[in-house]
Amino acid sequence: MNLLLWHVHGSWTTAFVHGKHRYLVPVTPDRGPWGLGRARTYAWPDTVVEVPLHQLVSEDVDAVILQRPSEVDLVDALFGRRVPRIYVEHNTPKGDVPDSRHPMADRDDLLVVHVTHFNDLFWDTGGTRSTVIEHGIVPPTAAYTGELDRFVVVTNEPVRRGRVTGTDLMPRFAAVAPLDVYGMGVAGLALPDVTPHEDIPQARMHADVARRRAYLHLCRWTSLGLSLIESMAMGMPVVALATTEAVAAVPPDAGALTTPGDTLVGAADWLMDEPQAGRPPSVRAREVAGTRYGLDRFLADWDRLLEEEVCASR
Numbered sequence: 001m002n003l004l005l006w007h008v009h010g011s012w013t014t015a016f017v018h019g020k021h022r023y024l025v026p027v028t029p030d031r032g033p034w035g036l037g038r039a040r041t042y043a044w045p046d047t048v049v050e051v052p053l054h055q056l057v058s059e060d061v062d063a064v065i066l067q068r069p070s071e072v073d074l075v076d077a078l079f080g081r082r083v084p085r086i087y088v089e090h091n092t093p094k095g096d097v098p099d100s101r102h103p104m105a106d107r108d109d110l111l112v113v114h115v116t117h118f119n120d121l122f123w124d125t126g127g128t129r130s131t132v133i134e135h136g137i138v139p140p141t142a143a144y145t146g147e148l149d150r151f152v153v154v155t156n157e158p159v160r161r162g163r164v165t166g167t168d169l170m171p172r173f174a175a176v177a178p179l180d181v182y183g184m185g186v187a188g189l190a191l192p193d194v195t196p197h198e199d200i201p202q203a204r205m206h207a208d209v210a211r212r213r214a215y216l217h218l219c220r221w222t223s224l225g226l227s228l229i230e231s232m233a234m235g236m237p238v239v240a241l242a243t244t245e246a247v248a249a250v251p252p253d254a255g256a257l258t259t260p261g262d263t264l265v266g267a268a269d270w271l272m273d274e275p276q277a278g279r280p281p282s283v284r285a286r287e288v289a290g291t292r293y294g295l296d297r298f299l300a301d302w303d304r305l306l307e308e309e310v311c312a313s314r
Helices: 010-016 053-058 069-079 117-122 158-165 167-174 202-209 226-233 261-273 275-292 295-313
Strands: 002-005 022-027 048-052 063-066 085-089 111-114 129-132 148-154 179-183 194-198 212-217 238-241 255-258
Touching: 010 202, 010 226, 010 295, 022 053, 048 053, 053 069, 063 069, 063 295, 069 085, 085 295, 111 117, 111 295, 117 129, 148 167, 148 202, 148 226, 148 261, 158 167, 167 179, 167 194, 167 261, 179 202, 202 212, 212 226, 212 261, 212 275, 226 238, 226 275, 238 261, 255 261, 261 275
Parallel strands: 002 022, 002 063, 022 048, 063 085, 085 111, 111 129, 148 179, 148 212, 179 194, 212 238, 238 255
Antiparallel strands: none
16 A cells, blocks of 8 residues: 655654555655654665655555644645545643543544554544554664663653653652663753763664663653663563553563652662662563564554555545
8 A cells, every 4th residue: 555644753653664565754845844754763664755745646645644633634635535544643632631632533534543542541532433553663673781780761852841751750760870861852951860862863772772771661641652662672671650551561570660759769779789680570571562562463453454444445
């Protein structure tokens, strides 16, 4: 199939475009929000083709993958309703939770796909059809060594997002051991013993992350950070807040999963003082990530859904 989607979420898209289809990604001269084009810090296959935004109308499109409300009107203007539309909701609801109405609620012209069961439970989509396809990841090539007495977090815009990403919790862990923070919008972090690493290529980031003693998942309100799954796939023990989908994604024997901050800091301290203690959780984390969030399962789920939607449309 020819699938049209905008480059919005790099990690999710990286897994999605590893399927058997042709992926049309809009591009604009400024590579702005409406035309970011191919990824520069992720490895994407040659089946991802950049298409100038103004040429989309001439493309043969079998289905559109929507990810932002603003994309709907543009796709309507370009293709009308003759092309099946699937709206992927990556985020937890905002506003009056748990009564948050989804922006695509009560529509009969598209399907909403949630990336976690938590999101499906908390978003109110009204009469719009919805389903869940859980995350999948391209297996990282790096493997956990834990040789450095440091913790690591991967997150985006922790300065702007603050408590959402658990930025206020970072100093508590940095008091135990130095903390490295990777992602976009991290350069402005100015916290003691916290070192930011701004938007480096994914493969290099994975190699760096795998050398740290433990991965910290400090987000209070997030769908499910793919970096958490990737760290587990590398075999890292994790120290995670027991919030949103992390409760289902991280089994207790893959690290520490709870809400009391002192308990999490104590677990991190224990992993730092007893390096060998992290080996059993490391093995369990890798098993869970490979089984539940494997790329083959993810792509097979999407293929089934795409075939159903496109065939029904025809």
